[in-house]
Amino acid sequence: xxxxxxVRELYEMFLYGEELxxxxxxxxxxxxxVKTNRNSGKIGFIALNDGTYFKNIQLxxxxxxxxxxxxxxxxxxxxxxxxxxxxxLTPEGKxxxxxxxxxxxxxxxxxxxxxxxxxxxxxxxxREIPHLxxxxxxxxxxxxxxxxxxxxxxxxxxxxxxxYVQTPIITGNDAEGxxxxxxxxxxxxxxxxxDFFGKHASLTVSGQLHVESFAxxxxxVYTFGPTFRAENSNTSTHASEFWMIExxxxxxxxxxxxxxxxxxxxxxxxxxLEEAPAEMEFLNDFVDKEKTLVSRLKAVLNSEFKRLDYxxxxxxxxxxxxxxxxxxxxxxxxxxxHEKYLCEQVxxxxxxxxxxxxxxxxxxxxxxxxxxxxxxxxxxxxxxxxLVGGSQREERYEVLEQMMEEKGIDKETxxxxxxxxxxxxxxHAGFGIGFERLVMFMTGVxxxxxxxxxxxxPRNLKF
Amino acid sequence: xxxxxxVRELYEMFLYGEELxxxxxxxxxxxxxVKTNRNSGKIGFIALNDGTYFKNIQLxxxxxxxxxxxxxxxxxxxxxxxxxxxxxLTPEGKxxxxxxxxxxxxxxxxxxxxxxxxxxxxxxxxREIPHLxxxxxxxxxxxxxxxxxxxxxxxxxxxxxxxYVQTPIITGNDAEGxxxxxxxxxxxxxxxxxDFFGKHASLTVSGQLHVESFAxxxxxVYTFGPTFRAENSNTSTHASEFWMIExxxxxxxxxxxxxxxxxxxxxxxxxxLEEAPAEMEFLNDFVDKEKTLVSRLKAVLNSEFKRLDYxxxxxxxxxxxxxxxxxxxxxxxxxxxHEKYLCEQVxxxxxxxxxxxxxxxxxxxxxxxxxxxxxxxxxxxxxxxxLVGGSQREERYEVLEQMMEEKGIDKETxxxxxxxxxxxxxxHAGFGIGFERLVMFMTGVxxxxxxxxxxxxPRNLKF
Numbered sequence: 001x002x003x004x005x006x007v008r009e010l011y012e013m014f015l016y017g018e019e020l021x022x023x024x025x026x027x028x029x030x031x032x033x034v035k036t037n038r039n040s041g042k043i044g045f046i047a048l049n050d051g052t053y054f055k056n057i058q059l060x061x062x063x064x065x066x067x068x069x070x071x072x073x074x075x076x077x078x079x080x081x082x083x084x085x086x087x088x089l090t091p092e093g094k095x096x097x098x099x100x101x102x103x104x105x106x107x108x109x110x111x112x113x114x115x116x117x118x119x120x121x122x123x124x125x126x127r128e129i130p131h132l133x134x135x136x137x138x139x140x141x142x143x144x145x146x147x148x149x150x151x152x153x154x155x156x157x158x159x160x161x162x163x164y165v166q167t168p169i170i171t172g173n174d175a176e177g178x179x180x181x182x183x184x185x186x187x188x189x190x191x192x193x194x195d196f197f198g199k200h201a202s203l204t205v206s207g208q209l210h211v212e213s214f215a216x217x218x219x220x221v222y223t224f225g226p227t228f229r230a231e232n233s234n235t236s237t238h239a240s241e242f243w244m245i246e247x248x249x250x251x252x253x254x255x256x257x258x259x260x261x262x263x264x265x266x267x268x269x270x271x272x273l274e275e276a277p278a279e280m281e282f283l284n285d286f287v288d289k290e291k292t293l294v295s296r297l298k299a300v301l302n303s304e305f306k307r308l309d310y311x312x313x314x315x316x317x318x319x320x321x322x323x324x325x326x327x328x329x330x331x332x333x334x335x336x337x338h339e340k341y342l343c344e345q346v347x348x349x350x351x352x353x354x355x356x357x358x359x360x361x362x363x364x365x366x367x368x369x370x371x372x373x374x375x376x377x378x379x380x381x382x383x384x385x386x387l388v389g390g391s392q393r394e395e396r397y398e399v400l401e402q403m404m405e406e407k408g409i410d411k412e413t414x415x416x417x418x419x420x421x422x423x424x425x426x427x428h429a430g431f432g433i434g435f436e437r438l439v440m441f442m443t444g445v446x447x448x449x450x451x452x453x454x455x456x457x458p459r460n461l462k463f
Numbered sequence: 464x465x466x467x468x469x470v471r472e473l474y475e476m477f478l479y480g481e482e483l484x485x486x487x488x489x490x491x492x493x494x495x496x497v498k499t500n501r502n503s504g505k506i507g508f509i510a511l512n513d514g515t516y517f518k519n520i521q522l523x524x525x526x527x528x529x530x531x532x533x534x535x536x537x538x539x540x541x542x543x544x545x546x547x548x549x550x551x552l553t554p555e556g557k558x559x560x561x562x563x564x565x566x567x568x569x570x571x572x573x574x575x576x577x578x579x580x581x582x583x584x585x586x587x588x589x590r591e592i593p594h595l596x597x598x599x600x601x602x603x604x605x606x607x608x609x610x611x612x613x614x615x616x617x618x619x620x621x622x623x624x625x626x627y628v629q630t631p632i633i634t635g636n637d638a639e640g641x642x643x644x645x646x647x648x649x650x651x652x653x654x655x656x657x658d659f660f661g662k663h664a665s666l667t668v669s670g671q672l673h674v675e676s677f678a679x680x681x682x683x684v685y686t687f688g689p690t691f692r693a694e695n696s697n698t699s700t701h702a703s704e705f706w707m708i709e710x711x712x713x714x715x716x717x718x719x720x721x722x723x724x725x726x727x728x729x730x731x732x733x734x735x736l737e738e739a740p741a742e743m744e745f746l747n748d749f750v751d752k753e754k755t756l757v758s759r760l761k762a763v764l765n766s767e768f769k770r771l772d773y774x775x776x777x778x779x780x781x782x783x784x785x786x787x788x789x790x791x792x793x794x795x796x797x798x799x800x801h802e803k804y805l806c807e808q809v810x811x812x813x814x815x816x817x818x819x820x821x822x823x824x825x826x827x828x829x830x831x832x833x834x835x836x837x838x839x840x841x842x843x844x845x846x847x848x849x850l851v852g853g854s855q856r857e858e859r860y861e862v863l864e865q866m867m868e869e870k871g872i873d874k875e876t877x878x879x880x881x882x883x884x885x886x887x888x889x890x891h892a893g894f895g896i897g898f899e900r901l902v903m904f905m906t907g908v909x910x911x912x913x914x915x916x917x918x919x920x921p922r923n924l925k926f
Contacts, residue, residue: 006682008624031714032682033887051682051713052624080887082714107714108858110887131673131879132886134680143677147627154617161471161515164610168917169632169666169689170645170704172924182633182647182659184666186693190651196693196703197924203647210594210917210926214606217597219469219495219514226632226688230649230659240659241633250514251494251545251570395571416594416926423595424496424543424573454631454673461635461660463673463879 002029002084008052010087011278014096028087028099030057031107033135034079036118037072044073046101048081054140054278058093059083061101068104077117078110078135123450130454130463138287141279142451145272146439152271153224153245153435156264162247163218166225167207172199173413180230181205182240203228208246208430209364209417212393215248215428216420222247224435232458236447239436241456248430254366254375254392257429258352261379261388262305264433265350269301272442288444297442300381303349310356310373313342333360334378336385343380352377363407365391367399377431384441390431397421465492465547471515473550474741477559491550493520493562494570496598497542499581500535507536509564511544517603517741521556522546524564531567540580541573541598586913593917593926601750604742605914608735609902615734616687616708616898619727625710626681629688630670635662636876643693644668645703666691671709671893672827672880675856678711678891679883685710687898695921699910702899704919711893717829717838717855720892721815724842724851725768727896728813732764735905751907760905763844766812773819773836776805796823797841799848806843815840826870828854830862840894847904853894860884 005028013021032050039045042063047056063069075081085101115121115129116136126133133139154164170184181202185195192200207223214221223246231238247264249256273280273294284293308316317328317338322345326335334342334353343351355373358365365374375392394400400421404411411418439451449455454463468491476484495513502508505526510519526532538544548564578584578592579599589596596602617627633647644665648658655663670686677684686709694701710727712719736743736757747756771779780791780801785808789798797805797816806814818836821828828837838855857863863884867874874881902914912918917926 006624031889033679051678051680078887080714080889107890108884108888111885114886131676131883134677140680143628144626144681146629147621147625150627150629151617151621154614158610158614161469162610163607164613165606165916166609166613166689166706168704168919168926170691170919170924172926180649182649183651184645184647186643186645188646188653196645196695196921197919198922199924201924213594214597214916215514216496217514217603218607226629228633232659241631243629251543420594421571422574423577424541425571426494426543427570453628453677456631456633456660458659459661461633461662461664463631463635 002027004029006030006052007032007048007050007055007057010057010097011053011055022087022089025087027084027102029082029084030059030099031082032057032080034075034077034081034110036077037075039073044069046072046075046081048083049140051140054137054144054276054282058095058098059085059101060098061104066101066104071106072101072104075106076110076112076114078114079106080108080110081105082107123447127449127455134453137282138445138450141276141282141287142439142443142445143453144279145276145283145443146451148272148275149268149439149442150224150435151275152268153264155271156267157220157222157247160220162220162222163214165207165211165214165221165223167204167210167223167246169204169226170197170201171204172197172201173209182228182230205229206244206246206432208248208432209414211246211248212417212428212430213420215250215430216424216426219250220247221249234458236449237437237440239448239452239455239457242448242452243435245433245435245438246430248428250426250428252392252429253427254354254377254390254429257390257392257431258305258307258354258377261352261377261390261431265379265387266301268438268442269297273297283443283445289446293444296383300350305379306347306349306351307377308342308347308351308353310353313338313353316342316346331357331359339380339385343385344382348382350379350381352379358403361391363403363409364393364400366394367403375429381441384437387437387441388431388433390429392427392429395421395425395427397425465490467492469493469515470495470511470513470518470520473520473560474516474518485550485552488550490547490565491562492545492547493522494545495520495543497538497540497544497573499540500538502536507532509535509538509544511546512603514603517600517607517739517745521558521561522548522564523561524567529564529567534569535564535567538569539573539575539577541577542569543571543573544568545570586910590912590918597916600745601908601913604739604745604750605902605906605908606916607742608739608746608906609914611735611738612731612902612905613687613898614738615731616727618734619730620683620685620710623683625683625685626677628670628674628677628684628686630667630673630686630709632667632689633660633664634667635660635664636672645691645693668692669707669709669895671711671895672877674709674711675880675891675893676883678713678893679887679889682713683710684712697921699912700900700903702911702915702918702920705911705915706898708896708898708901709893711891713889713891715855715892716890717817717840717853717892720853720855720894721768721770721817721840721842724815724840724853724894728842728850729764731901731905732760736760746906746908752909756907759846763813768842769810769812769814770840771805771810771814771816773816776801776816779805779809794820794822802843802848806848807845811845813842813844815842821866824854826866826872827856827863829857830866838892844904847900850900850904851894851896853892855890855892858884858888858890860888
């Protein structure tokens with residue numbers, strides 16, 4: 001007679017179902033955790049969250065009808081309970097429905113020193129209890145959105161026939177020479193010849209080089225996995241371990257690459273707004289600094305991503321009536337202040353900066369005919385800065401070889417990568433999205449430590 | 464006037480579209496790689512694969528109409544081309560359609576020493592060229608299925624509201640003490656206090672302990688990420704780096720866990736058979752040793768997974784009229800020959816063995832009332848053996864604490880894990896699937912090195 005329901009099911013019936021569905025719904029069973037509990041001696045109210053949905057459900061319990069009213073009244077925040085009760089629609093109430101409890105079983109009490117009491121905590125404090133903070137609203141919303149966003153990525157690529165390739169985490173190449181790497185070893189000295197793999201091994205900084213070989217078989221492929229940087233920096237955007245999405249498309253140039261990036265970002269925004277509306281509303285109102293998260297995302301969704309040549313960008317910056325801290329001249333890597341000015345002041349929307357000087361970009365990017373720039377693109381979005389970096393790849397063996405020499409990349413360990421150009425190599429392009437950066441863009445959360453389950457940063461590995 | 468098409472689009476129109484769609488389809492453009500090329504001087508045939516679909520498309524080129532007939536005739540296997548031509552349905556032919564080429568552009572020639580010529584190669588040989596082997600049929604099929612299977616996993620869990628949690632790869636806990644681990648360091652000695660994280664760090668062997676904390680917030684969660692074992696074993700089922708799926712469900716016991724496992728495996732089979740029919744047909748006919756892959760999978764799909772108590776399993780083995788190499792007595796860990804006998808001879812289908820002796824299982828598994836066994840389950844399937852391992856988790860603080868003491872698990876570094884039991888802890892359960900094992904089960908491929916893009920095994924890290 002008791003129908004088991006999750007809070008998600010009830011809200012979905014309410015939001016998307018027909019009124020009829022609620023008929024016949026009488027006695028239901030629920031399980032979850034007490035968020036708040038108050039009572040007046042005769043009547044009590046519990047806000048119950050069962051983790052399946054962002055919002056709580058209100059439980060009412062009465063001294064008159066609940067045998068263990070006293071025990072219920074004493075329940076503290078965080079306790080786990082199972083209840084059965086009468087489901088009621090409450091069209092006049094603050095909440096759409098409530099449950100009048102007829103039976104309550106305590107599944108797990110919560111100790112008095114539970115740190116997540118009703119009062120608000122700083123995010124800094126919550127970072128010290130990563131095993132408990134997922135129960136706080138900010139994290140309930142953020143980690144649900146992170147999960148939905150991961151699904152959006154897979155959905156976007158798989159629906160277009162892309163093959164998901166899980167590139168290796170342990171690698172013998174130091175890939176693109178991008179920053180410092182962690183060593184992976186079973187020894188306590190540096191005799192790597194006697195080590196597990198018979199040579200020095202490190203944690204990957206990118207799956208790109210490996211995934212390119214799959215683009216030469218499947219045409220359209222993508223990675224989605226963890227990458228690592230052993231950089232000793234403690235900023236709000238750096239973590240030692242983070243996830244990257246790296247698509248690679250064959251028979252494609254920089255224009256195709258940018259089209260795909262634009263489609264991908266827009267798909268993700270649309271998907272998250274549709275699949276996590278309650279979470280997005282909360283993040284907009286309580287987490288985003290300017291309380292404009294949703295409108296910012298919708299603006300990106302409805303804008304056309306402009307494309308601006310690096311050389312033109314430099315001209316614009318030099319003509320600007322603004323005093324930049326970092327001097328501007330052709331050849332510099334754009335600083336955050338420059339990107340902000342172009343994106344937020346001049347174009348007031350997402351822009352791709354393209355065709356960067358070859359000296360500030362990676363060896364595998366395709367050399368343009370001017371011999372000075374490469375077919376690279378960075379996507380800048382308002383409020384975030386660089387969200388995506390991509391490029392057409394150098395498909396000409398000799399040019400790639402020369403670029404490797406110029407940049408001091410070891411050819412011997414990457415001969416296999418060079419060889420991809422000898423065996424039916426074609427125009428191809430790809431990009432990389434830092435997944436955490438994308439989550440921050442989508443949630444308005446401003447510190448990377450708050451979008452990762454158990455963040456890894458220098459000298460921080462307690463859990 | 465030229466409509467660009469992928470081979471997948473053409474086959475999908477043919478298989479699922481309406482005949483009408485082909486009307487109006489006249490001149491089309493295709494890009495891809497030459498699989499075979501033969502000609503009689505006047506007329507030539509190219510089998511073109513563009514990576515989007517497992518099957519090739521036949522191109523016909525005529526000396527009479529193709530300007531660069533000579534160049535076309537010289538194209539070797541592996542070369543990349545772009546063609547335009549006339550699309551033709553060929554209802555009497557071996558293939559459903561073909562393209563008569565009017566223009567052919569060579570995008571990338573393939574050097575003479577291309578190792579993937581038409582002749583068959585051994586898998587051992589192909590393992591030495593992991594950057595090229597994805598273009599061989601066995602791998603085109605296997606890696607597409609791997610990708611589709613990954614999507615099946617996400618689809619299965621997300622459609623039921625599970626939250627995908629990316630648990631950390633670098634960890635300070637040696638988790639369950641499951642096998643040897645890799646050290647992660649930026650030093651060349653063992654002074655870990657001065658190391659990047661200020662303590663010894665290793666690569667994770669499981670995300671379970673970390674994800675349990677999220678089950679206490681979201682109820683239903685799962686991980687899907689890489690895990691590592693520094694075991695020095697060279698078998699066809701061991702790799703140093705592999706991916707695991709680890710779901711965790713709150714308010715659940717062992718029965719709920721097994722229901723979820725059964726649903727999950729069946730969903731995956733159904734999904735792959737539907738989404739990759741051409742690949743599955745090939746794997747059945749050319750890769751599976753017994754050429755019974757698809758019928759085996761369908762048998763699993765249509766069977767009810769039996770549940771057998773470990774103690775009853777021991778009885779059955781002791782009564783069996785079979786001479787086992789490994790002697791049977793209550794308390795032993797079942798050997799492969801025992802599992803095979805039970806699964807293939809006695810039950811002739813998938814079975815769960817449940818309630819194992821506590822001494823042979825991990826510390827976090829829930830102690831049964833007999834004080835001798837734990838609420839664990841292993842799923843055995845014919846031809847593969849153990850495919851999934853799961854358990855209900857110990858939710859009682861004191862019992863868990865005692866199990867940790869018995870098994871010599873360090874309580875201090877896992878105090879946070881123990882604390883989950885103090886703060887509204889509830890019955891919960893979960894399981895782990897080795898993703899590569901699942902891919903092998905689904906493809907009939909018998910060596911783990913052939914289902915991983917760039918396999919990592921002892922002394923093997925060339926790429």
